[in-house]
Amino acid sequence: MYRITRKLFLSQIVLLAGCRSKTVEAQPSSEGPVSMAYLARLYSMRMTTEGKKVVLRNKWNSIEIETDSRRAWVNGTMIWLHHPCRKDGRGWVIQEVDFKKGIDPILRSYAYLAGRMPRLVVLDPGHGGSDTGAIGPSKLYEKNVVLDISRRVQAHLESQKIAVRTTRSGDSFPSLQQRSDYAYKVSADLFISIHADGAGDPSASGVETFITTAAGCDSSNHYGQSGDKTEQRNNQYDAANAVLGFSIQSNLLRNAKRSDRGLRRARFSVIKNAPCPAALVECGFVTNPAEESLLNSADYREAVARGISNGIIGYLTMVKRTRR
Ligand SMILES: [Zn+2]
Missing domain, CATH: 3.40.630.40 (Zn-dependent exopeptidases)
Structure with a gap:
């Protein structure tokens, strides 16, 4: 099998460490928008607003989402959402497709990568x-x-x-x-x-x-x-x-x-x-x-x-x- 360098190993594991340290809540069961407040609870992150961004952060990871925009950043790397972050009655929300097929797999890869080892x-x-x-x-x-x-x-x-x-x-x-x-x-x-x-x-x-x-x-x-x-x-x-x-x-x-x-x-x-x-x-x-x-x-x-x-x-x- 391949050997990985310590630096690379640590850079990948930090995502896992931050998210595995708590009991994982169920994902939203219904199709529809996912509120930033929900994400903050799910990932045990503190939510703040910084300029035009809603920012979620804990000691391991950060999620920044630009309001009324498709741009977001996970640990500083930009990802484009399929749909803009919008405000509804629950505050700022993203669409479920961007949660389930973007942000959550990136932050909790262990929940999505089951299967045989790629060869x-x-x-x-x-x-x-x-x-x-x-x-x-x-x-x-x-x-x-x-x-x-x-x-x-x-x-x-x-x-x-x-x-x-x-x-x-x-x-x-x-x-x-x-x-x-x-x-x-x-x-x-x-x-x-x-x-x-x-x-x-x-x-x-x-x-x-x-x-x-x-x-x-x-x-x-x-x-x-x-x-x-x-x-x-x-x-x-x-x-x-x-x-x-x-x-x-x-x-x-x-x-x-x-x-x-x-x-x-x-x-x-x-x-x-x-x-x-x-x-x-x-x-x-x-x-x-x-x-x-x-x-x-x-x-x-x-x-x-x-x-x-x-x-x-x-x-x-x-x-x-x-x-x-
Ligand atoms: Zn080309």
Whole structure:
């Protein structure tokens, strides 16, 4: 089995420690909004208002939710809610889908990760061949950056005795369907697609991680097709996706030290069709001159790869603890 560093181990365990120390109350039984006051009781947190945020905090964990907004932060890492935090007769509330498929799995992963230990990680370096992906102002190609980062992630995972396969190992271009089919064929237990961002605005910057949008909900911001609320095969892993995506995004931030664009939701083909918990990582903007320079450097690629690897290992650690 893999070995984890003490620092990584502690960073993952703090979530569990904070939430396991008390008797867990039943989750709300009826569908509908969940009040912040309920969350404060459930997690034994003190609730305060700080500017436009409702903040819940105990000695281990914090939840900050921006009012009339979809932005929230768990232990400092941003997550995008499916629906804005609104005020009703019970005070500020979030929708149940964001509690059950976002915040609660992240804070109480042990209640959601039962099952067999994941054995095979499939890495999916985006684009390839005639599909360059995003192109930087100095002509850096996304397809080349993400292949190198993927190889580094593979090396880190394999050094911990974690089995890895990849959807491409050279400059080829498997279709999106072929990438999903490959994950099925090899019985992937985790699927991680690796990309770098592109935008018309050269100032756009930062890192972000996507997981499949919950059924019945719209995707984050301008991503995904507006109005698409369909259920996808990957939705059976909604809770595990949240744990995995949060672990990757928080470790990516810690290592890459770029601005936090958050854990987001989209119905991207490769993740919505994945046969297992899945995430798509955007490692920075090729189209931002400063980030293009970083993405062209071995040091930054290594930091990003370390973040993604630690995120995956953190997830596996939580699954392993759940099975004890
Ligand atoms: Zn891409």
